[in-house]
Structures are given as C-alpha cells and as structure tokens.
Amino acid sequence: MKFESNIGDYLKENEIKPSFQRIKVFEYLVDKMNHPTVDMIYKELVNDIPTLSKTTIYNTLKLFVEHKIVSVVNIEDNETRYDADVSNHGHFKCSKCGKLYDFNYENSNLSIKNLQNFKIEKTHLYLNGICVNCMD
Amino acid sequence: MKFESNIGDYLKENEIKPSFQRIKVFEYLVDKMNHPTVDMIYKELVNDIPTLSKTTIYNTLKLFVEHKIVSVVNIEDNETRYDADVSNHGHFKCSKCGKLYDFNYENSNLSIKNLQNFKIEKTHLYLNGICVNCMD
C-alpha cells in the first residue's frame, strides 16, 4: 500500500485539495481494494463522518476520475464501481459468488484487426464466468 | 443480412415464438446494426406499431439476451445498448462523434496471467478514443 502513510500528499501531487472527506474516500479505495460502489463507500464512511452526504461521494469520485487517480469499472449494467488501481488491468466477475478479481493481460497481444489509424485512449476488458473457488 | 428473409424462422430455431413485436425488434437490430438503446428502438418502431409499449422492448430484449441471439453492450455507464451480432468482437466508442465501431480481436492470445482454473464464459472488450474520421 504505497499511499497508506500520506494520501494527502498523493492527492496534492495530483492537484486535488486533500479535504477530510476526500482523504477518507481514497483511503477506503486503497485499503479495501474491493472495487466498491458508491453505496458501499457511503455505508462504511458514514460511521466515521455522521454528516456525510452521498453527493460528496459522487463528487469526490468524479474528481478522482477526472484527475485519473481512480478508474471506473462498469462490469455490471446497474452499478458503477471504482478502482484506485489505474494501471492497465482487466476485471473478472464470478457469476456465482459475485466477487470481482483483477487480472493482468498484454494490451499488445490483442491484435486488433480493423481500427487502423484510430487513437485508442482507454481500454476496458471485462470477463464473466466462474472463479476457481466456486468450481466444484 | 442472413436473417432478412426469415427472421421468424430464426427466432423459432432459438425457441422464441415469433410475435409481430419480436420480429420487428429483431429486424431493427439486424437492419440498422447501430447498437441501439431501448429508446432508439422504441422511437423508431412506434411509428409502425402505435400501441407499442416500451416495456415490450425491455421484455423482448431480455428474452433475446437470455436465448443468446442478442448481446449487451455496456460501453457507456448510463445507457445499455444491444447488438444482434453475438460473435466474438469488441466495441470502440469515439469520444468526439459518439459513434460505435465493431472490431475483431484474437481472444486466444490475451495471455491472461492470473486467472488459472477460472471458467471464462463471457468476454467484453471496450475501447474509447478518437475514430479515424474525427482525427485531424
């Protein structure tokens, strides 16, 4: 956990003023590593910050995404999830237990056929199936 | 367009009773090839079928997806899109013109590192960027 000691500084480096709420939200993402929904973050943090508003979570995550220190995970239709790991990696969702797994893959091996001269800025690779723990 | 002449038969082959509405929805998907939203389909078809309900579009698409003759495209957070092409292919969305492009890629050489013994059932590859027509 490279951020653990100084999330405030990390936010500053990325031109985000480190308010108490912002630090808490980022801390949650880094500590849990669970690709949470807005609701999961809110339910947890409202224990620490009784006046917390869900709008703040939305605002904060929007800001983090704009500053590219958080990425959006849209593996399911209905729920947007968030990830403090912005390096190139994919997501696997187990249809039995519902758990989300990270995995690494080589972008260069995708060998995309028919997008000559397109400028690719973002890549999202989502897999669904059965995870090793749910296999009988 | 391999379905053009007999969408009814194609639905039957896939154990779906070919009602008028179902045929029209599938016809739309095949003819347009535009990865439409529910709203796009509804707005077009309500011209032919004045009594059409948006719930019918939702029901019909859900049925098509369950019977695997239509796939879901979730490249944008807010809008679910649908595709009558269920073969393995990816989707590119241009952030300038908003157009969706299909592309082919090789699933086999993804060389995924850390999902040993996972059963992969679905793959979604989404790219964002600038399409060739929007490049200056």
Added chain:
DNA sequence: TTTCATTTTTGTAATCATTACAAATATATA
C-alpha cells in the same frame, strides 16, 4: 366455431442510481 387456458403486450406505478442545485459550512487570502 366456441370455450378455456396460456402467452404476450400494454400502461401505470415503483424503484434505484445519479445529477442538479442552492444553502450551509469550511478554508484560504487580504
């Protein structure tokens, strides 16, 4: 064809995630 059961469609209301917006609070600066 008529009757009855089943399937499909329709319309309305409910749900749920997200956004808009303005007031309240906190922070930074002069």
Added chain:
DNA sequence: TATATATTTGTAATGATTACAAAAATGAAA
C-alpha cells in the same frame, strides 16, 4: 477580522429499468 472561494450537505429532479396487473392475442380442446 473580513471577504472571497472552495467544499460539503440535503433535497428535489431526472431517467433508465423493473414490477405488476389488466387487456389483448394466441393456441388447443371440445
């Protein structure tokens, strides 16, 4: 301290989707 700016909060609005029950269509049996 006074003032401007940024952030947070709470409520209301939006918009996609789902739930649900009534209406309509379809199919089978008599």
